[in-house]
Amino acid sequence: MIQLVIAAVLIMGCLGLVLGLVIGFFAKVFKVETDPRIELVTELLPGANCGGCGKAGCSDFAKSVVNGENPPGKCPVSSKEQITAIAMALGVDPGSAFPRRAVVRCGGDIHQVNRKINYNGVLDCASANLISGGPKGCRYGCIGMGSCAAKCPFGAIEIINNLAVVHEELCVGCGTCAAVCPRGVIELVPMNSRVHVYCNSPEKGPEKRKNCKVSCLGCRKCERLAPEKFKVEGFLARVDYEADPPPTEEDVEKVGCPTGALLTASRHYEIETFDPEFSIK
Amino acid sequence: MNKSTRSVMTFKNGIYPVYHGKELSEGAATRIAPLLARYTVPVAQNAGKPPEVIVKAGDKVKKYQLIARASGFVSANLHSPVSGEVKGIIEVPGATGVPAQAVEIISDGLDEALPPLPEIDWKQADPKELLDRIAACGLVGMGGASFPTHVKLSPPPEKEIDTLILNGAECEPFLTADHRLMLEDPHAVLAGAAIMSRILGIDRIFIGVEMNKIDAIEVLQEKSASYGVRIVPLKVQYPQGSEKQLINAITGRDVPAGGLPMDARCVVQNIGTAAAAADAVIRGIPLVERIVTVTGPVVKTPGNWKLRIGTPVIEAVRLAEGVTEEPGKLILGGPMMGFSQRSFDVPTAKNTSGILLLSQDQAVNYESGNCIRCGRCVQGCPMHLMPCALAAAIESGRFDIAQQNHVMDCLECGACAYVCPAKRPLVQHHRRAKAEIRRQMQKK
Amino acid sequence: MEENSNSSTSDILMPTGESLVVSSSPHVVSPERTSRIMGKVLLALLFPLAGGIWFFGWKAAWVVFLTTVFCVAAEALWCKLAGRPVRKTVLDGSAAVTGVILGLNCPPEVPFYVPLIGAVLAIWIGKQVFGGLGYNPFNPAVVARVGLLIALPAAMTVWTPPRGMDKDFPEIKEFRTPVDAVTCATPLSIAGNTPKIKTNDFFAHENFKKIDNPELLEKYFWGVKGGCIGEVCVPAILIGAVLLVCFNLINWRVPVCYVGTVAVITGVVNYFYPGVTPSPLFHLLTGGLLFAACFMATDMVTCPITGTGCIFFAMGCGIITSVIRIWGNYPEGVSFAILFMNALVPLIDKWSGTRPFGYVLKRKGEV
Structure with missing residues (x-):
């Protein structure tokens, strides 16, 4: 019995030794130099x-x-x-990437949409966009089928009531979602900007109004009251992200956007959680 | 029937739709639509570059007057379908769902036309002259792709062409516009065929017609001899009217993958385009109207109308005396490849062969199930692809695998999705993959 | 052409466009559904079932009923637990088909726990763990049968003598248990237990005469032999198979190539060594070969998609079946063969893909 044990130990030991030597040899000879x-x-x-x-x-x-x-x-x-x-x-200069954050430039969740579309097909934004489908009438807004949410490596996007919503505290601004979105609704903006225009439609005001309650009508109220911070291009207001200091909540209150397309990021999120206080007046 | 019934030609694979729906409108003679008060003529009615609009708001135009000039070689002229005043360039819903620019013309009720261009004696005329006339009259493929006709008729010199095929298959269920055209105006079709063959300098001309249009075959056969055209009866099989499948059925040649019909020494034109070519050359009028089938189970009196381009669909439905119930789906084109619309404001264009209204029952939302690998899609695919495997790759985001498996050759004919027992949205998957792959290729 | 006259009627019903559905083409679809396919398969399976009931009595129907009910119940339970739509999954009919096939693969008298275990094996291990219908690499019924065969060999090999089998039958003489029920052997198990004679002389020719003679073969054909419920009555199986082919539910290449391969291999071996294996006809008419070739190997989900692939697949099944039957320890090799070839299906699919339209010219150049 004891002989068997000794034999086993010896054999395994020798085997291990030989193989170890072989591996060691090859590791030395074929070593790939890496930094x-x-x-x-x-x-x-x-x-x-x-x-x-x-x-x-x-x-x-x-x-x-x-x-x-x-x-x-x-x-x-x-x-x-x-x-x-x-x-x-x-030992290098850290350099600076402008820390950015994703913003879904659309406020039209399914309750804010005036015209709905009976879409029947693949539940995927790119597929729906190909036949201009999707549940909402607006051709420029968020489709809300969650292609971005599925791709976000940080789980920072949630679909609430058919609208993609970015959870600010999780978003790191990697831009994966913006690359996925077939309508280019998602934009990367400087992190210190707290105010955004939640509309992406370049259509004329009445056309937008037909589709959506919270669209930017291009009324230029924001541009008039805070010209250094907001610009209206065509029929769509834009936040000037270069502005210094960036627009704040006070600016939003001062402007008082008639449709509520101009909002702070935190409020955009709150609307989606059905707070009646922030529903559209 | 005569001996031609026994030797009907066809291609491999494909499907046999059980419900054709052609009986709704194939007996209805083409009627000329009355003058409307307003037309919205889409600017981009041709594949390639859209033409350049040369009118502006307030301009007075006459019927047949040029309103948009071809902006390059692969582009086509656009003419006014009516006399009146240009109200403006507006945005209308496009047939493919993307909003489109359109010239809005308010009719003055007089319908004054410009004098037609002089007639050309096509039997003697120079092919170049004929080609120029076709280009001037803004002809595009009227089967659906709307490729400018003069481009198709001027193949590069290194490509040898020996066959002209006119596509009268009309394999889509429900559509009868080409059928009526062949029945009612066979001379225009045949003359158009002869004109095109003269431009190409060839004398092998075929007209492929599916066997469910026996009367049209007979009418054409009766008259075809004097034009040197051969009528080929084709098996009733979908998609018989697809260019590549039609060439294969009639000549036995395969168009190489990714190639054009001219790579198989053929030029394929639609029946309607041929008739329009005859109109352009003989009558000297540009393409501003076409036969459109207004049909569907919920349409009160389905039929075929000669509609001017830019007619809003709602007006076409009014011509058909409205509907019997609220429709569940509006389709421009046929049910297999047409585009479902979200509004009735969409205008007709040069390539609108049909306006199809399905009932709400027919437009029910089919819930798709799992693929059971039955292989019906593989048996049905006219391009001999494996749609089920492609869809599986696409669903998991592997567009590279889909590309290796030749998704780019997909015709989007819908045969696979038609036969799928699990009702999987195969065509939509393939479209998505094609768009994605094209985007990636452009990036490189 | 005539002028349109009815343009100004005011009482026509015009569409509002409020209920328009937007979807991708095609906008019409064939009436074929997964549930209909499964219904047709069930219809075809009624014939072997009827054959089994004729030869073994109503207890055979009871077994099939149990497997079917248990399979459907197992599917419903799984969907309930996994949070998938129960109704939709059960109504597609695939569990019922699996249940009936499994039942037809059981001996006529099995204790109730055999169908229960079989159903759980088939639906849970064979199908649902892979993601449900369409994703299972192996035929669920075959998984269950193999599992039962290995786990409960005794219960799965108690063969009831069918109607019309009398004392003169070699099968019944060989095995008779002293307990209440009379059992018999299957022809294949007798063949398997017969010592092989590896010569080509008189004794070799006489080796299988007892079970392999024209008179008995005719009885085997009609169904007078020990075996599973579904596999005894050959005419019923053939009718079912013809139905399946007519409904375009199976690829005819699979049964034809499968059976053909077995016939060729056993025929060659039998010709040179008649003492090693019985005649090919014996192999075709006994055991589960025909039933499996028509109903189990042809399962859509687990067999290749293209015709060429089906030929490879069926030939592989035939080779493995023949090898197990002639040289293996098990008298029957059909289930193992199908299971093994199922595993190769993705590979076969890859090799036997279709050649897209227009690709031949590119390779050969213009002719």
């Missing part, structure tokens, strides 16, 4: 592989950072501390 800094940076990066930096995932970005092609700050997801850590480790 250890790439690994280090990859570890410091968030690892979401969102592509927000324009590279194919975090390790690709790490390579470009190490090679000096991109500053570490170009990662939209990392916090300031993380970026500083990477910059310190590499």
Whole structure:
């Protein structure tokens, strides 16, 4: 019995030794030289592989950072501390990506829509858009079938009442959703902007009104009352995101948008949670 | 029947729709629509570059007057269908769902026409002259794709062409416009065919007609000899009227994948285009009206009308004495490939072959189920693709796999989705993949 | 052409366009539905079932009833637990088809727990864990049958003598239990238990004569043999199969190639070594080959899509079945063969895809 045990131990031991030697040999001979800094940076990066930096995932970005092609700050997801850590480790300038955030420029949830469409087909924004389908009459607004929500690597988008809503605290501004949206409703805006125009339709006011209660009618009230912060292009008001200081909640109150297309981001979210106080007057 | 019934030609695969619906309107003689008060003529009525509008609000126009000039080679002229005043360039719902620019013309009730262009003796005329006339009259393919006719008729010199095929298959259920045209105006069709063959410099001309239009075949056969045209009876099979399938059925040639009919030494034109060519050359009038089938189970008196382009669909429905109940679906074109509309304001165009209204029962929302791999879509696909496998790849977002499996060759004919027992939206998936792949290719 | 006259009638009903549905083409669809397909399959399955009832009595119907009810119940329960629409899933009829096929694959007298376990195996392990109808790589009924065969070999091999089987039958003489019920063997199990003679002499020719002679083959054809409920009556199976082909529900290549491959292989072996395996006709008429080739291998979900693929698939099934029957330990190899080839279907599909229209010219160049 004891002999058997000894034999087994010996055989396994020898086997392990021989194989270990072989592996060690090949590891030495066929070693691929990698920059250890790439690994280090990859570890410091968030690892979401969102592509927000324009590279194919975090390790690709790490390579470009190490090679000096991109500053570490170009990662939209990392916090300031993380970026500083990477910059310190590499001894480079952290650089700054303008921290951005996604905004769904549409306020028309299914209750705000005047004209609904009986759409029958694939429940996917791109497919519906191809035949100008979708549940709502507006051809420029959010379709609300959640293609962006499905793609968001951070789970920051939720569909409420057929409208995509960005949860600000989760969004890092990687831009995946904006690339997916077939109607280009989602825009990346500077993070410090708290006020947005929630309408994307360039149509004339009455046309929009036919479709939606909360569309921007292009009445120019905002432009008149705060010309340095809001611009009306065609029939659609836009927030001037270059403006310094950016528009605030006070500006929104001062303007008092007649349809409620001009809102702060937090209120956009609150409307979707059926707060009657913020429903359209 | 005569011996031609025994030797009907066809292609491989395809489907046999059980419900044709042609009986609703095939017996109704074409009627000329009365003058309307207002027309909205879409500007982009041709594939390629839309023409350039040369009228502005307030302009007085006459019937047949040029209102938009071709803005390049692959573009077509557009003429006013009526005399009156241009009210403006407005946005109307487009047939494909995308809003379109249209010239709004208010009729003055006089219907004054410009004098027609001089007649050309096409038997002696120079092919170039004929081609110029066709281009001047703004002819486009009237079967659906609306490709400018003069472009199709001037193939690059290195492409050898030996066959002209006129497409009278009209394989879509419900539509009877081409059928009525062949019955009522066979001389125009045949003369148009002869004119086109003269432009191309060939003498092999076929007209393919499906066997469910026996009367049209007989009428054409009677008159065809003097024009040197051969009538080919085709099996009633969908999509017999698709260019590639028609060429295959009549000549036995395969159009190479991604290629055009001219790669199989053929030019295919619609019956209606041929008649319009005859009108342009012999009568000297541009293309401003066409036969449209207004039909459907809920239409009170289905029939065929000669409608001017730019007629709002609601007016066409009024001609058919309205509906018997509120329709559940409005389709421009046939039920297999037409586009469902969301409003009755959409105007007709040069390629509108039918206005189809389905009842609410027929437009019920089919809930699609799981693919049970029955293979009916594979048996039905005229392009010999595997729609079920493509849809599976597309549903999981793998457009690269779909591309490898030739989704770009899909005709969107709808045969697969028609036969699918699980009612899967196969065509919509394929459309999505094609759009996505095209977008990616443009990016590169 | 005539001038239109009725343009100004005011009392016509005009559409408002309020209930227009927007959807992708095509706007008309064929009346065929998944549930109808399953209904037609059930109709075809009635024939083998009727054959089984004729030969084994109403207890056979009871077994099939139990498997069907349990299968439908298992499907409903799973959908309930998984939060999927119960009604829609049950009404597509696929569980009922699986249940009937499973029942027809059971011996005529099985205790009630066999259908119960079989149904759970078929619907849960065979189908729903993969995502339900259409996603299962293996035929659920075959999964259940193989599972039962391995887990409960005793219960699954108690064969009741069919109507018309008398004492002279070799099967009944061989095995007779001393307890209350009379049982018999299947011809295949007798063949499997017969020692093989690997020569080509007189004894080899006589080796299977007892169970493989023209007189008995005729009885086997009509259904007088031990076996599962559905597999005994050959004419009924053939009628069902013809129905399926007529309804365009199965690819005729599968049964033809399957049976043909088995016939060829057993025929060749039988010709050179008659003492090793009985004649091909014996193989065709006994066991579950015909039933499986017509109803189980042809299952839409688990067999290749294209005709070429079906030929490869069926030939693979035939080869494995023959190998197991001639040289294997199990008397019957049909279920294992189908299960194995099911696993290869994605691969076969990949190899046997269709050639899209217009691709031949590109390869060969213009002719």
